[in-house]
Structure formats: C-alpha cells, structure tokens
Amino acid sequence: MSIQNRESFLNNLAGRLHRPRRTQGVSRPDWSVYPQYDVLKGITQDELVEVLEKQCEAIHTDFIHTDRKGLPKLLEETIRNYNGKSMIVSNDSRNEEYGLSGLYKDLDRDLNVHIWDPRLGKGNQVIAEQADVGITFSDITLAESATVTLFNNKNNGRSISLLPKTYIAIIPKSTLVPRMTQAANQIHEATMKGEEVASYVSFISGPSNSADIEMNLIVGVHGPIKATYILVD
Amino acid sequence: MSVKIGEAPYKERITKGIENDFMREAVSSAQGRFRAGRLTRAEELGNWEDWRQLGEEIRTHTLENIDFYLQQLSDAVSEKGGNVYFAETAEDANHYIQNVVKKKNAKKVVKAKSMVTEEIGLNDAIKDLGVEVVESDLGEWILQLDEEAPSHIVTPALHKNKKQIRETFTKKRGYDQSDDPEELAAFARKELRKDFLAADVGITGCNFAIAESGAITLVTNEGNAEMVTTLPDTVVTVMGMERIVPTWEEMEVLVSLLTRSAVGQKLTSYITAYGGARLEDEIDGPDDYHLVIVDNGRSKILGTEFQAALHCIRCASCINVCPVYRHVGGHAYNSIYPGPIGAVITPLLDGYDDHQELPYASTLCGACTEACPVKIPLHEMLIRHRQILVERENKAPMSEKILMNGFAKWSSSPAAYKISTKLARPALTPWIKDKDRIENGPGPLKGWTDVRDFPAPSKKSFRAWFKERESDSHEHSK
Numbered sequence: 001m002s003i004q005n006r007e008s009f010l011n012n013l014a015g016r017l018h019r020p021r022r023t024q025g026v027s028r029p030d031w032s033v034y035p036q037y038d039v040l041k042g043i044t045q046d047e048l049v050e051v052l053e054k055q056c057e058a059i060h061t062d063f064i065h066t067d068r069k070g071l072p073k074l075l076e077e078t079i080r081n082y083n084g085k086s087m088i089v090s091n092d093s094r095n096e097e098y099g100l101s102g103l104y105k106d107l108d109r110d111l112n113v114h115i116w117d118p119r120l121g122k123g124n125q126v127i128a129e130q131a132d133v134g135i136t137f138s139d140i141t142l143a144e145s146a147t148v149t150l151f152n153n154k155n156n157g158r159s160i161s162l163l164p165k166t167y168i169a170i171i172p173k174s175t176l177v178p179r180m181t182q183a184a185n186q187i188h189e190a191t192m193k194g195e196e197v198a199s200y201v202s203f204i205s206g207p208s209n210s211a212d213i214e215m216n217l218i219v220g221v222h223g224p225i226k227a228t229y230i231l232v233d
Numbered sequence: 234m235s236v237k238i239g240e241a242p243y244k245e246r247i248t249k250g251i252e253n254d255f256m257r258e259a260v261s262s263a264q265g266r267f268r269a270g271r272l273t274r275a276e277e278l279g280n281w282e283d284w285r286q287l288g289e290e291i292r293t294h295t296l297e298n299i300d301f302y303l304q305q306l307s308d309a310v311s312e313k314g315g316n317v318y319f320a321e322t323a324e325d326a327n328h329y330i331q332n333v334v335k336k337k338n339a340k341k342v343v344k345a346k347s348m349v350t351e352e353i354g355l356n357d358a359i360k361d362l363g364v365e366v367v368e369s370d371l372g373e374w375i376l377q378l379d380e381e382a383p384s385h386i387v388t389p390a391l392h393k394n395k396k397q398i399r400e401t402f403t404k405k406r407g408y409d410q411s412d413d414p415e416e417l418a419a420f421a422r423k424e425l426r427k428d429f430l431a432a433d434v435g436i437t438g439c440n441f442a443i444a445e446s447g448a449i450t451l452v453t454n455e456g457n458a459e460m461v462t463t464l465p466d467t468v469v470t471v472m473g474m475e476r477i478v479p480t481w482e483e484m485e486v487l488v489s490l491l492t493r494s495a496v497g498q499k500l501t502s503y504i505t506a507y508g509g510a511r512l513e514d515e516i517d518g519p520d521d522y523h524l525v526i527v528d529n530g531r532s533k534i535l536g537t538e539f540q541a542a543l544h545c546i547r548c549a550s551c552i553n554v555c556p557v558y559r560h561v562g563g564h565a566y567n568s569i570y571p572g573p574i575g576a577v578i579t580p581l582l583d584g585y586d587d588h589q590e591l592p593y594a595s596t597l598c599g600a601c602t603e604a605c606p607v608k609i610p611l612h613e614m615l616i617r618h619r620q621i622l623v624e625r626e627n628k629a630p631m632s633e634k635i636l637m638n639g640f641a642k643w644s645s646s647p648a649a650y651k652i653s654t655k656l657a658r659p660a661l662t663p664w665i666k667d668k669d670r671i672e673n674g675p676g677p678l679k680g681w682t683d684v685r686d687f688p689a690p691s692k693k694s695f696r697a698w699f700k701e702r703e704s705d706s707h708e709h710s711k
C-alpha cells in the first residue's frame with residue numbers, strides 16, 4: 001500500500017542528526033544489561049503455576065486448576081456461575097483435543113453456544129456483543145503478570161475475549177512461561193524467520209478496569225467485567 | 234499547534250489550581266498512590282537500576298537511528314496492507330486524516346486516548362467536517378462531555394470528583410443513578426458500546442511501534458483501544474515519530490518499564506499489538522488501515538542537547554513525584570504535557586515565547602530525574618532552559634538573571650538548586666516573612682507566593698549541606 005512523504009521526512013531527520021541517511025546496516029547493539037532474563041529464572045513449571053495463581057488474585061481473576069478429565073465439568077460450572085445463557089467460543093482445534101466439542105454440543109441444548117464461524121462474517125461480532133461468556137485458549141501464558149496471550153486469526157476473532165460480559169481462558173500448562181520476555185522472544189524469532197505472526201496479538205491480564213473516577217479501581221469497564229483462568233495439566 | 238491549552242496567564246492558572254482544594258488533594262493522593270505502586274513494582278523487579286539502564290540504552294540507540302527504524306516500520310506496515318503517511322506538521326496530519334474520514338463518508342469517529350492527537354488538535358479538525366468524535370477512555374469521555382482539556386497523562390480526569398462526574402452525566406446524558414463509581418462506569422460502558430458499534434472510523438495513538446513487524450502496541454486497562462481497533466472497518470493510528478522500537482524484544486522491555494512506572498502494574502489489562510489490514514476471512518479489525526507518523530516540531534529536538542527528551546515513554550512518573558505539580562495541578566502548565574517533562578518539551582515543541590515560566594515550575598529537587606524509567610536528565614534540562622532563556626533570549630526579568638548566573642555555574646548536578654539558592658538568599662531576604670517562608674519573592678516566585686507561601690531556600694551553608702549529603706549517600710550504599 002502507499003507510503004507518502006517518506007523521503008523528505010526521513011532526510012530531514014538524518015540532517016538533524018548531522019549525518020547521511022541510514023537506510024540499511026543498522027542492527028541492535030549488545031545491551032550492557034539484560035535484567036529481563038533474570039526474572040523468575042530457573043524455576044520449575046510447577047512453581048510458575050504458583051506464581052500465576054498468586055498474581056490472579058492481584059488482577060481480580062478467578063483461578064481454577066484441573067486436568068483434562070476435570071476440564072469439561074469445571075468449565076460448565078464456571079459458565080453457570082457466570083449465569084451464562086449465551087456464549088461464543090473460538091473455533092480452535094484444541095476444543096476437540098480437550099474434549100470440549102462434546103460439552104459445547106450438550107450445552108447448546110439449553111444455552112446458546114456459538115462457535116466462531118468466518119462464513120458468518122460480521123454476524124460473529126453481533127453474537128459476541130450479546131454473549132454472556134467468551135471462551136478461548138491461551139497461546140502463551142505469562143506467569144509473572146498472569147497474562148494470556150492470544151494470536152487472533154480467522155478462527156479466533158478477538159471479539160471473543162473482548163465483547164462478552166465475562167471471559168474464560170483455558171490455559172494448557174505447557175503454554176506457561178515466566179514473563180513477557182519469553183513471549184516477545186518467540187514472536188521476534190518467528191518474525192525473523194519470516195513466519196506469519198498473527199495480525200493481532202492480545203496480551204490480556206484479567207478483566208478490564210479503570211481508575212479514572214477518583215482513583216478508585218473499577219473492575220469491568222469496556223471489556224469483560226469478570227474473568228476466570230482454567231489451567232489444565 | 235495546540236500543545237498550548239488556553240490563553241489565561243500563568244499566574245491565573247496556578248492560582249486557580251491552588252484554590253481548587255479537591256484538585257490538589259486528588260493530585261496529591263494520586264501522586265502518593267502512583268508513587269507507592271511504582272516503588273513496590275520496582276522493588277519486586279529487584280534490579281530496577283539495570284532496567285532503567287537498559288531502557289535508556291534502547292531509547293538512545295533507537296533515536297540515534299530513527300530514520301532507519303521509521304523506514305523499516307513503514308515498509309512493514311505497507312506490506313501488511315496498510316497506508317503510511319509521514320506528516321511534518323499538525324496541519325499535514327489533520328488534513329490527511331480528514332481526507333480518510335471524508336472518503337469513508339463517516340458520520341462517527343471513535344478514539345482511544347492519545348496525547349498526540351490532542352497535541353495536533355485532531356478532534357477539532359474532524360468536527361470541522363461535521364463528523365462526530367467520541368473519546369472512549371472513561372476519563373477522557375468525562376472530560377469530553379465537559380469540554381475540558383486533560384490534566385494528567387495517565388488518568389486525565391484526575392481533578393473531578395464523583396459528584397461532579399455524576400452531575401455531568403445527568404446534565405449531558407440523562408443519567409439517573411447514584412455517584413457510585415461502579416455504577417457510573419457501567420453507565421459509561423453502556424453508552425460507549427453504542428458508539429463503538431456505530432463508528433465508521435477508529436483512531437488511536439501508539440505507545441510503541443515495532444519496526445521489525447509493523448505492529449503498533451497499545452497499553453491500556455479499559456479495553457476501549459481494543460474496541461476502537463476491532464470494530465470499525467477503517468482504523469487510523471497516529472504516532473509521534475519517536476514512539477518506535479526496533480523489535481518485539483525492546484517493546485517488551487519498554488512496556489515493562491511503562492506499566493510499572495505509570496500505574497504500578499506488572500502489565501496493564503490489555504497490551505495489544507495490531508496494525509495493517511485484516512487478513513482474508515478475518516472479521517475483526519479494519520480492511521482499511523492508516524498509520525500517520527507525526528513530526529510537528531520533534532525533529533528540531535534531534536541532534537540537540539535536548540535529544541534525550543524524545544526518549545520519554547509517557548509514564549508520568551516524573552509528574553507523580555513532582556512537588557510543584559502537587560501544588561498547582563496539571564492545568565497550570567498550560568500545555569497538554571504537564572509536570573517536569575511538560576516543562577522540558579513544551580518550550581521545545583512550541584517555542585519559548587508562550588512558555589517562559591515553565592522551566593521555573595520546578596524546585597530542581599531532582600526527584601523527576603530519579604524517577605524517570607529511561608533516565609532522562611529532566612532537571613538538568615530545565616536548568617539549561619533557564620540558562621538559554623536568560624543568556625541567549627534575554628527574555629527573563631532582571632531578578633532571574635542574577636539567580637541564573639548562580640545556576641549556570643552549577644548546572645550539571647542535582648546539587649545545583651541548593652547551591653544556587655545559597656547565592657539567591659541575600660536577594661530574597663527582604664521578602665522573607667518568617668524564617669522558612671517567602672511571602673513575596675521576586676520574579677517567578679512571586680506567582681507562587683501571592684497565593685501560597687513558598688518554602689524559602691534552605692539556609693544551610695554549602696558545607697553543612699554537603700556533609701549531610703555525604704552521610705545520606707553512605708546510608709544508601711549500606
């Protein structure tokens with residue numbers, strides 16, 4: 001697509017810096033320190049789970065720990081606790097893998113379950129906007145900040161985690177890393193290799209909130225008002 | 234250029250700020266809270282000084298090579314199906330965005346908070362087309378209903394209490410519930426949902442643009458920036474040209490510094506990386522995407538002794554620790570960029586003429602410099618401004634000239650203020666009411682002291698002070 005006014009703009013910058021324009025050959029230097037790699041360094045996956053669980057409290061997010069067998073039942077309970085009559089779910093191959101496809105079919109008998117469907121176009125957004133619950137898997141999970149990372153794509157629209165009143169993230173334990181450093185590193189490596197990274201990456205830490213009124217924390221503003229993470233062994 | 238907010242003289246603005254009790258209390262408790270948050274988060278990280286060091290190195294390298302990185306960024310965005318427009322001035326930027334809005338026949342534009350769009354006066358430019366503009370951050374929305382300029386970079390509606398907010402909602406939107414913050418917020422959520430769904434164009438700012446992949450990172454808590462970039466079919470990002478990082482890895486470091494410094498959070502609820510047009514079969518996100526990269530005076534700062542001011546990541550830490558801000562509040566600065574960083578960059582962006590007093594809106598205590606996560610030497614820059622004002626532009630009144638000669642000699646360390654005020658003391662003596670208050674100081678102090686007694690410069694001798702400082706630093710090194 002079009003790029004306008006670039007040459008004069010960038011030439012001016014080079015001039016201000018008193019040197020010729022740099023169009024290639026710039027690379028990042030070695031920094032003198034890398035403190036980001038020291039955070040939660042060398043701790044086990046189980047310890048990361050503890051860090052995650054603790055941080056969930058700080059961000060007003062319910063935390064549930066289960067295994068694959070227990071997942072469908074706990075997920076249903078969470079949905080019912082949220083008084084969820086309608087829900088929208090990503091069209092993820094992991095639904096099958098984690099035994100959720102069956103659950104969604106069952107639930108669809110008395111609740112409305114919509115699985116994201118690209119053929120429906122904007123209809124997906126309309127459904128998401130009215131849904132009580134949105135459910136997605138986490139692609140990378142950051143223990144330190146209790147953050148789920150979503151690579152949004154045509155089967156996993158970002159509306160799912162954004163528009164419904166409540167949000168449930170299913171977290172495969174294998175997606176746990178210490179902090180954002182590792183996620184950024186993975187995405188950087190993929191970019192270097194020319195692999196397609198999702199056009200939209202969301203790092204979500206709990207429900208939306210604001211401190212704009214008298215500095216009081218208000219949980220639940222534009223995005224979901226409540227959130228639950230279900231960690232699956 | 235609308236870095237400047239209004240025409241009221243400086244003295245009037247600070248008087249107004251100081252007289253507004255709620256405002257001052259709000260500011261001061263916000264400062265306390267933000268500051269405490271920042272300190273705990275910083276402590277948790279342990280090696281905070283290493284983080285700051287890294288932050289400074291990243292910003293320095295990026296700004297030194299900004300032409301290269303902006304080129305890389307624009308190529309990447311264009312590859313992802315986005316349009317890129319380099320705007321030298323505010324007018325250029327507004328004009329381009331007006332054209333986008335016109336071409337879409339847009340009736341409604343939704344925005345997520347952005348200082349740069351405030352700076353270029355974009356809202357007015359869009360309203361001139363007869364198109365409705367909706368600010369969607371809770372704080373900004375409240376201000377917009379009230380038609381006020383923001384008073385703080387991070388939480389813009391800081392100076393309003395919930396009763397005032399309720400009144401505004403009732404008057405402007407027929408709100409009939411209580412002044413409970415949750416209820417107020419729920420009402421705003423409902424009202425703004427309609428706007429998100431109906432908007433033809435979404436406009437956001439940019440925290441960090443990632444050069445390697447053409448992604449724009451937004452750091453928010455409310456989720457409105459996500460709405461703005463997800464629902465409308467046309468999305469425009471406006472970024473100040475310096476808000477760029479080489480790769481995802483530097484983005485991550487700066488985001489960690491930003492969220493800890495700004496709000497004391499490990500990460501905000503939403504960190505979003507987007508950019509370019511949606512891919513085939515994707516439903517969310519725009520099919521028409523524009524990135525507008527704004528200079529608007531910034532390039533004048535490049536290659537000068539003030540270049541590091543462009544390293545700012547807009548965390549507002551310097552504002553939260555500033556004793557002067559605590560007393561006068563954001564509006565006194567008459568700039569959309571308040572506090573120490575505002576006092577540094579406003580004269581750089583908008584010239585000294587209208588902002589001569591700003592470099593004096595500081596006690597040079599150095600708290601800002603210490604708080605800055607990317608180590609911008611803010612108070613040293615303020616001293617340089619003063620020197621420039623006094624020596625080169627000859628715009629300051631006589632009384633400051635005497636003071637400034639003192640400052641000039643000592644301009645390179647935080648010690649400057651106290652040492653120089655020792656020189657200033659004799660000049661101030663006639664105005665000193667009791668031993669620690671100045672009732673009517675000369676020059677810039679007068680503006681403060683007419684409304685509130687201003688602490689007199691410390692009477693300690695240089696030696697006494699130096700000794701104390703020595704033992705202080707011993708304490709620290711223990």
Ligand code: SF4
Nearest residue numbers: 545546548549551605
């Ligand atoms: S100058 Fe430093 S402390 Fe102030 S807002 Fe910018 S980055 Fe934050």
